[in-house]
Amino acid sequence: MPKELQEDLEKRVAGAEHPREMAIDAMVVLQNYYGYLSDEAVQEAAALLGMTPAELEELATFYEFIYREPVGKYIIHVCDGIVCWMNGHQSVLDYLCLKLGIRQGETTPDGLFTVLPVCCIGYCDRSPAMLINRQVYGPLTPEGIDQILQKLKDQPPRGAGRVK
Amino acid sequence: MNGMAPQVLLQNRKPDRIATLDEYRESGGYEALATVLKKHNPKEVQQMILDSGLLGRGGAGFPTGLKWKAVADNAPFPRYVITNIDEMEPGTFKDRILAHSDPHMIIEGTILAGYAVSAQKGFLFVRPAYESSALIFERELKIAAEAGFLGKNILGSDYSLDIAVHRSGGRYICGEGTAQLNAIEGRRPNPRGSPPFATDKGLWQRPTVLNNMETLACVPHIIRRGGEWFKSLARIKGAAGTKLYSACGRVNRPGCFELPMGARLSEIIEEHGGGLPPGSEYKTCLPGGASTRFLPKEFYNIEMDFAPLKAIGHRLGTGAVIVFDQKTCLVGAALNLIEFFVRESCGWCTPCREALPYIRDLLWRIENGEGREEFIPRLQAMCKHTWKSFCVFAPGATMPVESLLTYFGDEVREHISQKKCPFPPPSPSPSEGEGRGGGERNHAQTRH
Numbered sequence: 001m002p003k004e005l006q007e008d009l010e011k012r013v014a015g016a017e018h019p020r021e022m023a024i025d026a027m028v029v030l031q032n033y034y035g036y037l038s039d040e041a042v043q044e045a046a047a048l049l050g051m052t053p054a055e056l057e058e059l060a061t062f063y064e065f066i067y068r069e070p071v072g073k074y075i076i077h078v079c080d081g082i083v084c085w086m087n088g089h090q091s092v093l094d095y096l097c098l099k100l101g102i103r104q105g106e107t108t109p110d111g112l113f114t115v116l117p118v119c120c121i122g123y124c125d126r127s128p129a130m131l132i133n134r135q136v137y138g139p140l141t142p143e144g145i146d147q148i149l150q151k152l153k154d155q156p157p158r159g160a161g162r163v164k
Numbered sequence: 165m166n167g168m169a170p171q172v173l174l175q176n177r178k179p180d181r182i183a184t185l186d187e188y189r190e191s192g193g194y195e196a197l198a199t200v201l202k203k204h205n206p207k208e209v210q211q212m213i214l215d216s217g218l219l220g221r222g223g224a225g226f227p228t229g230l231k232w233k234a235v236a237d238n239a240p241f242p243r244y245v246i247t248n249i250d251e252m253e254p255g256t257f258k259d260r261i262l263a264h265s266d267p268h269m270i271i272e273g274t275i276l277a278g279y280a281v282s283a284q285k286g287f288l289f290v291r292p293a294y295e296s297s298a299l300i301f302e303r304e305l306k307i308a309a310e311a312g313f314l315g316k317n318i319l320g321s322d323y324s325l326d327i328a329v330h331r332s333g334g335r336y337i338c339g340e341g342t343a344q345l346n347a348i349e350g351r352r353p354n355p356r357g358s359p360p361f362a363t364d365k366g367l368w369q370r371p372t373v374l375n376n377m378e379t380l381a382c383v384p385h386i387i388r389r390g391g392e393w394f395k396s397l398a399r400i401k402g403a404a405g406t407k408l409y410s411a412c413g414r415v416n417r418p419g420c421f422e423l424p425m426g427a428r429l430s431e432i433i434e435e436h437g438g439g440l441p442p443g444s445e446y447k448t449c450l451p452g453g454a455s456t457r458f459l460p461k462e463f464y465n466i467e468m469d470f471a472p473l474k475a476i477g478h479r480l481g482t483g484a485v486i487v488f489d490q491k492t493c494l495v496g497a498a499l500n501l502i503e504f505f506v507r508e509s510c511g512w513c514t515p516c517r518e519a520l521p522y523i524r525d526l527l528w529r530i531e532n533g534e535g536r537e538e539f540i541p542r543l544q545a546m547c548k549h550t551w552k553s554f555c556v557f558a559p560g561a562t563m564p565v566e567s568l569l570t571y572f573g574d575e576v577r578e579h580i581s582q583k584k585c586p587f588p589p590p591s592p593s594p595s596e597g598e599g600r601g602g603g604e605r606n607h608a609q610t611r612h
Contacts, residue, residue, distance in 0.1 A: 018349070020350025022350070023350035024333045028331070059333065059350065059352060062353070064333070064335060065334040080503075081504065082413075082454060083255055085496075086413050086497070086590050087590070088590065091591075119507060120255065122251050122259075122291070123293075124257055124412040124413075124484075124486075127418070135296075
């Protein structure tokens with residue numbers, strides 16, 4: 001990782017009462033930098049936090065928003081909670097996958113989009129809904145999905161979560 | 165939309181942005197903190213909250229004052245206060261609405277809770293899907309500190325408290341109090357057994373109080389206007405305060421509404437949720453998120469408070485009403501819900517890890533025309549096994565299935581006898597929800 005990123009992370013870890021409290025944040029920063037949480041990133045984050053890679057792996061494998069395999073620049077989590085289920089989640093997912101030419105769990109060949117499931121995201125008042133890099137979109141319609149995808153193709157990505 | 169109901173928690177709600185610090189202060193914000201720091205010791209604050217009748221809004225309904233009093237006088241330091249904003253109960257979004265309306269109310273509530281138990285450090289625990297809330301809190305915490313409400317010697321007093329935002333990596337179990345402690349500690353968030361309780365040995369084995377966000381938002385108001393006033397807000401005797409109810413699913417206007425505690429279910433659905441869409445008839449609802457039981461139609465007018473629901477063998481949960489109509493297949497709905505719990509089970513306990521996928525498999529077979537009569541007692545047995553798990557989330561996971569079998573057994577048997585699902589697949593119904601404009605995603609960018 002670049003020196004600047006390393007120093008920023010070291011500062012944040014030092015600012016916490018216990019370094020381990022920063023484990024998720026450190027993993028998210030590194031996965032934003034590398035595009036996903038690579039084996040190398042696990043090693044680097046563990047060293048920063050004073051944990052063993054195995055200890056950090058216990059967390060990395062547990063959480064839904066930590067990506068241990070390569071993902072697209074835009075990670076689309078389509079909500080399949082009960083309310084979205086009622087409001088046509090399946091047709092939203094089918095349409096999105098058709099447009100992107102991939103199945104859920106896959107990444108487009110240009111490396112731009114990954115489609116993943118996610119449990120109820122708490123936007124039931126805007127159902128059916130989805131998250132793209134933690135930003136919410138909904139209620140979704142086929143036309144709306146077209147517009148969203150076009151807009152993203154035309155602009156540079158904002159990063160998976162927060163990049164500081 | 166909310167008619168005559170007094171707005172307390174959502175008093176500063178705006179269509180497109182959060183209330184600023186100045187706006188919160190104009191409505192009486194941070195007055196409670198100033199008063200408490202001048203006039204009241206922590207024990208008095210605990211008593212005020214106990215006397216107000218405030219019950220935890222996360223679903224368990226435990227008296228907040230009692231929880232705070234459980235921290236012993238001579239308990240060691242440092243002590244911690246945690247505000248649970250890991251709202252992951254399916255169908256529930258009240259905390260997000262409140263966080264996007266008046267973040268300083270939550271910050272002040274957290275500081276007051278911290279003062280009540282003499283805590284030095286606070287955490288706001290936020291789920292990844294609420295990244296916009298996390299950004300709001302980070303910015304507003306800084307603004308609160310600059311104004312002297314946070315940090316060293318708050319408002320010139322002897323009391324000091326720092327609050328940090330803790331971002332979760334995203335798992336339902338993190339909403340369970342003891343699991344949340346492990347999550348913050350950077351450990352795999354399996355639940356812990358109790359005793360010892362968190363108020364004795366919580367975060368880093370130190371005394372810790374953990375409260376739902378909506379619960380703490382009530383605290384500044386109780387201190388400023390009194391416990392008797394808070395009790396008088398409720399619709400029914402024995403209840404206290406207002407409640408952030410919501411309605412979604414088969415309703416015309418899905419949304420979150422602040423109503424007196426004890427408001428009737430029918431009122432929430434019809435007056436505030438806009439009723440059901442044309443062609444839809446009310447069949448049942450989950451009154452408080454995915455880990456509550458399907459409520460039979462005869463209770464359509466029930467008073468939505470902890471006690472009335474408990475009296476009929478149900479739970480208020482989060483007060484997030486998910487409405488189902490006559491065209492919606494409840495086997496399919498229960499299958500979706502159990503799918504959620506299967507995916508989110510932390511896997512710590514065998515009854516939860518093994519029974520939930522088995523239930524899913526049996527329900528899938530019934531829904532897809534492969535059901536057999538003997539599946540019904542087997543499902544019931546599996547639901548019972550989850551009670552032998554470590555945390556209450558496991559039996560909570562089986563509430564929809566158990567109540568499906570109890571109240572809607574005919575619908576299940578219809579699947580079995582017809583060897584197929586007798587309902588059409590779910591399709592969207594046109595609705596006019598409050599978030600339709602999509603303005604909320606801009607909240608995080610609001611500057612002032």
